[in-house]
Amino acid sequence: MFNLIVGFVDGTATSDRMLEYTADEVKVFLRQGNTFDLGRLERLPTLVMPETGFTDVKQIARVGRLTNLRAHGREISFKLVDTPGIPTIRTEQVEALASDLGIQPFEFNRTHWAVKDVDLYGALFGGGALRQLAPKVFDLPIHLPVEPDLVAVMMPFTGFDRVYGAIKEAVESLGLRCQRADDIWESHHIMDDVISLIWRSRVVVSDLTGKNANVFYETGIAHTLGRDVIQLAQSLADVPFDLQAIRTLKYLNNGEGHEKMKEELTRRIKTLVG
Known part of the structure; x- marks a missing residue:
């Protein structure tokens, strides 16, 4: 699973857009009564990107983990810590891998927070969107969260x-x-x-x-x-x-x-x- 955060690039999301375009069984896993299980969301790898198609917005996506998740009424604040060694990705590369990432094309044009039941790193590396300097004498366990x-x-x-x-x-x-x-x-x-x-x-x-x-x-x-x-x-x-x-x-x-x-x-x- 991974968090897909589109549009909320300033570190604040609105609860009415939470878990849009998310499978029902994933919603059940992430719900905690009438609220969201912030601890589970925080443990998931995360892809944050702007809505695409706006020339005045820097069109790059970032990959990392979430920290400092806090609920403030109808808002949820967060901080993204980039995964070490993984650079930013052009949004058109993410769009090209939409099917592998479980993302519907129209999602790129709507600000929302979804959770996809997909291996984020596997899709990005397998699809060629990411290239990472990797040591030769051991493997980095990039699939594990901090x-x-x-x-x-x-x-x-x-x-x-x-x-x-x-x-x-x-x-x-x-x-x-x-x-x-x-x-x-x-x-x-x-x-x-x-x-x-x-x-x-x-x-x-x-x-x-x-x-x-x-x-x-x-x-x-x-x-x-x-x-x-x-x-x-x-x-x-x-x-x-x-x-x-x-x-x-x-x-x-x-x-x-x-x-x-x-x-x-x-x-x-x-x-x-x-």
Whole structure:
């Protein structure tokens, strides 16, 4: 499924145009009593575009995910966060793929919000509307949405359980979820789980202590994917030159140091997701 938002390019939609041209079974899935399940809408990939045919409007579509969905009387506000690595698309390319996307041609000329029971990324990539720079050594799980309550932790596994415990307490105190790669086992290769975790996360916490090469590599991937990365280290000497321009939260590896780190980390995450 994906959100198709036509015309509401300023981040505000009207409820009377919600779920137009949407299959009845999809409407049932997205309804919550007399209102809409904003949480489910927020988890869907999204295509936002203007009505077509107006020369005074920039005719491009954007692909991404929704955040900050809020109902205000008869209006619903939202923010679109572009999917990393996916450029804007000319609207004529979207129109050419109307059948693959489950869109009726007349929909391009009416401001509305529909939900289509179609694989958005599969249709766009399969139809040639999107080309993406892709790594050769692993696959990006572009079919997975970013989970706004998920914080990923990149750190050495051995000897860091107490540090991870403090990080987890900071994250969970904000009502968020915290995971590191050894918390999950979904793929045959651990790197696939690491990439999936980074991709799905809203924030990535990287502990650079010990100059761990894996953590450096994973931190670079998180930066490339546009994630908010919080750097930790027990010594600033462990921070490589290319990352020294980014603020690093230094902490002492003892009970008191963990508590102080937890407080500072909580404040920083709250600033990012608030």
